[in-house]
Amino acid sequence: MSNEKRLVRHLLLATLATFELQSALAGDVAAARTKVQTLCQVCHGFDGVAVLPGAANLSGQQREYLVTQLRAFRSGSRVEAQMSVVAKTLSDVDIENLAEWYAAIKVSVEMPKE
Numbered sequence: 001m002s003n004e005k006r007l008v009r010h011l012l013l014a015t016l017a018t019f020e021l022q023s024a025l026a027g028d029v030a031a032a033r034t035k036v037q038t039l040c041q042v043c044h045g046f047d048g049v050a051v052l053p054g055a056a057n058l059s060g061q062q063r064e065y066l067v068t069q070l071r072a073f074r075s076g077s078r079v080e081a082q083m084s085v086v087a088k089t090l091s092d093v094d095i096e097n098l099a100e101w102y103a104a105i106k107v108s109v110e111m112p113k114e
């Protein structure tokens with residue numbers, strides 16, 4: 001096998017491995033619904049538009065970002081009185097599912113008029 005072919009094969013396998021990893025990590029939107037309703041919507045809204053001043057809008061946020069922040073609140077590397085309490089109750093699967101829920105909500109933006 002030529003070096004070029006070997007390289008292409010290597011890249012293809014690496015891409016496939018990344019893809020499989022991402023699918024394995026992808027959360028389940030349907031499974032998140034109850035958690036959203038019982039744990040999150042009081043502050044962040046069912047649709048991710050925050051109802052509590054000081055809470056973040058979550059709709060359309062990047063899935064990876066949501067996962068990172070929820071893990072940070074859970075581990076204590078990011079601290080906020082309310083979120084730190086809520087995040088401690090979440091499992092890894094809960095975090096993946098909740099991130100998938102809020103990331104899956106489609107948002108559109110409108111630029112301010114200059």
Ligand code: HEC
Pocket residue numbers: 035036039040041042043044052054055056058066069070079080082083086098
């Ligand atoms: C009692 C109100 C409250 C509840 C309930 C709550 N949050 Fe929060 N959340 C906040 C506040 C306030 C912040 C802003 C934290 C800060 O200032 O650092 C926040 C921040 C976040 C952030 C970080 C956003 C960013 O832009 O960095 C995420 C992600 C998040 N919440 C997800 C959730 C999820 C998922 C749930 C349900 C499991 C939940 N929150 C429940 C109040 C709440």
